[in-house]
Amino acid sequence: MGGNQHTNPVTDETRADVRRLHAEGHGRNEIARRLARSPRTISVLAAEMGLTFDRTATEEATRARVADLAERRAILAEALQSDAERLTEQLWQPSVIYNFGGKDNTYEYENVPEPPADAKKNLMATAGMAIDRSLKLVPPQDDGGNEAAQSLVGQLMTGLAAVYRQQQAGEQAPPADDEGDGDAP
Template sequence: MTRPKYSKGGLVTDDERAEIIRLHGERKGRNEIARLTRRSLRTVSLICAEEDLTFDVTMTEEATRHRVAQLAERRAVLAEALQGDAERLTELMWAPAKIFSFGGKDNVYREKDVDEPPAADKRNLMAAANVAIEKSMKLVPPETDDANVEAARSMLGSLADGLSRLAAQEPHGEADSGEG
């Protein structure tokens, strides 16, 4: 006689144990056995493991493959959206802009329309675009050789360095971009 074991639902009797084993023999799944015997999934799993019984995982494997494919599609959609964000951000670097500031002892608001954003704002737009591109590439890595990827990173790094130098040269007397 097997000694009853404790489970979340209390002691498991020999009859319950036999019923779990019998249901397994009918090729019932773990969840169904747990539902039919009113025992936890863990209890069913432990009893079956003690008896060296395994469950058919074919359906689980297929469901997992399907879920992985769904997640890959969602990542691709998100990567495409991030790529679009990066494109819109870089377009803003060359679009007309309004710069503004609050200042003076009376905290006066001033604004000015400019042909394109100041260099510091361009640097911020490029940094934001760079983040969007990097995240997009991590979600769906490009199918290119490593040399092309390195060349693109080098180009983006050079562009960011150039914008940083340009921002450092901007005269300090112009109205700022509204940050701070």
């Protein structure tokens, strides 16, 4: 046994049904459902008979789906932006540092005024990822200010990395300078 064998051959009656349903205004998929045929079979039969299907409804449905997806991406981008804002707020909030271990497997913790540098680095990296994803979902309309924002985030990440390296090396972080170096807006 080989080749494609049709268990349900196309008959003149099938062609007549396709022509009648088409004349009644039914679309290809509806005709396929009613005649228990594949949409491809209906398309082939319609083409053989010179029948075409109105694509207006399909095009409108596609435009609606595209608009719905754009709205969902915008909502997700907004949520990611909110996540990034909450993460950056944590940089300067009181925090708890903790550790499990020792021979008695104890839990030790300490409340600190703000997270340590390594935690800040992780918060900034995660916030950066959330911002990046939100921008990919809904890119800004114009590029005005984008370079400045990237520069500011880059400077912040560089500064946090320097503080982290200093803490790892056992050095004291330099005191904050209220005047700044003039780079910030």
